[in-house]
Amino acid sequence: MNYKSKAExxxxxxxxxxxxxxxxxxWVDEIIKKESTPPEWAIQISLANExxxxxxxxxxxxxxxxxxxxxxxxxxxxxxIINNKISLIESIAK
Numbered sequence: 001m002n003y004k005s006k007a008e009x010x011x012x013x014x015x016x017x018x019x020x021x022x023x024x025x026x027w028v029d030e031i032i033k034k035e036s037t038p039p040e041w042a043i044q045i046s047l048a049n050e051x052x053x054x055x056x057x058x059x060x061x062x063x064x065x066x067x068x069x070x071x072x073x074x075x076x077x078x079x080x081i082i083n084n085k086i087s088l089i090e091s092i093a094k
Contacts, residue, residue, distance in 0.1 A: 001072065003031070003039065004062030009072035011057045018080040021050040024057070 006027065013019045028042040035042075044056050 001068045005065040005068045007060035013076040
């Protein structure tokens with residue numbers, strides 16, 4: 001999955017309270033470790049205040065892989081249900 005698609009998944013799940021910002025920071029920290037020249041947005045997220053992370057996620061460039069996004073969102077919702085972050089009823093309402 002490309003960075004743009006993953007960023008869209010994290011943007012949706014953050015805005016809907018399914019994940020904590022720390023999950024996104026962990027993701028970008030891995031990108032920073034892996035890439036010899038990490039993307040500017042990854043560095044910005046790594047250093048950002050939690051409330052600024054969704055805005056920075058919107059700056060990630062690339063093509064959206066729609067199938068990957070829906071699969072990723074489904075996976076994040078299932079994880080949130082398993083971790084008792086939301087109920088099944090809440091997940092259907094979202």
